Amino acid sequence: MTTDPARRLLPLADQAAPERADAARNRELLLDAAAAMVADLGADEVTMDALAARAGVGKGTVFRRFGSRGGLMAALLDHTERAWQAAVISGPPPLGPGAPPLERLLALGDSRLRTTLQHAALIRAAGAEGARASGAHSFAALHVRHLLAQLEVDGDLPLLAVALLAPLEVPVLEQQVRLDGLPVERVLAGWADLVRRVVGRPAVTPPGGAT
Amino acid sequence: MTTDPARRLLPLADQAAPERADAARNRELLLDAAAAMVADLGADEVTMDALAARAGVGKGTVFRRFGSRGGLMAALLDHTERAWQAAVISGPPPLGPGAPPLERLLALGDSRLRTTLQHAALIRAAGAEGARASGAHSFAALHVRHLLAQLEVDGDLPLLAVALLAPLEVPVLEQQVRLDGLPVERVLAGWADLVRRVVGRPAVTPPGGAT
DNA sequence: GTCGGAAACGGACCATGGTCCGCTTCTATT
């Protein structure tokens, strides 16, 4: 293939867009169908065969696109996750920038807890390919770490961030809320308490003058 | 042999022991075979068919005994878990009774972290039927809660206990140690730091070190 | 010992996730 050098440079700048038209169309088809089926039946009831049939493609195509069932679920989660990240990065306070760090951190926990619980079935179905594999979890950890730094917490921040996020993972939350029947509010209050202990500000907000 | 009425009452008091001889034998057979196969091939490579064949029983028997693959793995974990519980309840300090609460708590974390990592594959394979379903997880939580009480920590102790245990769960640990390549010692130190913050007894932080 | 019923057994059978490979469709090039 004798190719114009310019053509070869473009992809370097443009990067990672080589997807054929039919492939893109099928992805849309599959994603839409999958979302609909999840909404209808719940994530657990969605089989790859049924999805392929409903989207009008072959089963092989489904796996080609998403690699595995987990990958498909992760892809579905992707929308939600992006939205969440956007809310954290540039949404309104207190989740977004503008509020004091501790408030942001508490808002982050609240938001994370609720969305996690909301999409628990999907997240569980996504398994390893899910939040952890994608940037999802690491983004949250990074952000918590950032907030901890702003709060002038010292110690091993990456670990501390993960430790704060760990009780907000699906298995823990489902155990507490669905099995033990604890009210969400209580779990959330418990988490806020944990955060305050870690941050070292037992009570209310510090006197004005921070940052 | 004889029609002693007491025999009929016994099960009520004795409770939950009616297992036929062949059933018991097959359970042993299966458990042994499973342990051997896990040791040989790793938990992920053990299929229910192969296990049944190796134990010389029918596949149906395997499922009758253990309910599911996860149940089988949980059964294998059971030994380890019992041993751990025994060590906590009546083993030597600092894990067992005799040491001051904070030391016990730190020892518990250490021990838990290492055993969890050691049996990670099995635990993962056990899934929902695993630690969480059996008394395993709840025992640990209960004990942590107990230690926190001894330390006169106040707050929502059940939640705090779970929050402390959460970063020691398999997915978190595997991410940190296996994927991120953090040394176990560091993770452990991070956990100890977390504990001290929660307990409210700040570490003897070396001024030039992590501070 | 033998009998009756309950419990356990075993393996054929099913459902579903995942792979494979020959065929089709797209797209860059001329």
Place this chain on the structure above:
DNA sequence: AATAGAAGCGGACCATGGTCCGTTTCCGAC
């Protein structure tokens, strides 16, 4: 427009977890 080669497609095929049910085995009662 024609073409060649890559990318994608589809569905038969495989592996494995899990179920079902007719048959066998155990055990307490006579």
